[in-house]
Amino acid sequence: MDLAERRGLETEVYQPAEDSHVLASVCGERLEDGMVVLEVGTGSGYVAERIETETGATVVGADLNPHACEQARERGVEVIRGDLHEPFGDGVFDAVVFNPPYLPVDPEATRDDWMEVALSGGDTGREVIEAFLTGVGRVLAPDGVVLLLVSSLTGVEEVVEFAGEYGFSAAARADESFPFETLTVLELWQ
């Protein structure tokens, strides 16, 4: 069973699943009206749309995938095609939200399509998360927070440790168990 079969038949844009719901619920609790929020890897735009409607925050979505950008825009999300937080100014976001590609994958079994990009975190599952954490502090406002979804398949302790090396403290805001994994939403702050 490959990654696309595990996650359904859509091959171009990751559609909302358990991880999206868990992250959106925490965002609804932690984010507020008046905040400026970046959702990295917005995909279908589902989480960004829920943040806007449930909190009143202003949300900008970013995604590498042009098909995702189109879907998010059709949902009414303001969307930028870009890589992680790279195309944004210093200190502009009160919160950055990310449901990353986090599945550890065997390099020999990888597919060459957008769903692979949406799911694969490299052989550790943490490659994209680590690239994200390396630079996200730059775009955060002084009291800004990161809400990051992490799976037990990816290794929550390893992610917390890596974030610590970049000056972040961490707390778990949700833990939910599913048949193949436990999903945790980490709140990170500097």
Added chain:
Amino acid sequence: MNESLLEILRCPLDKAELTLEDAEYDGDEIVSGTLVCTECGERYPIEDGIPNLLPPDMREGTPA
């Protein structure tokens, strides 16, 4: 995209500010145009309301 986004968007290469050229509007929305880096001069297209702020070397080489 809304023009107010210009305040938070930067060139992905050098983080310099961007200026808007050749903008076409639909109401308050910019539907097409070009964002130009004030530092390095790199040009980033806006198509169908979506600015493409990928660095030039990432615009190709991604799956179709």
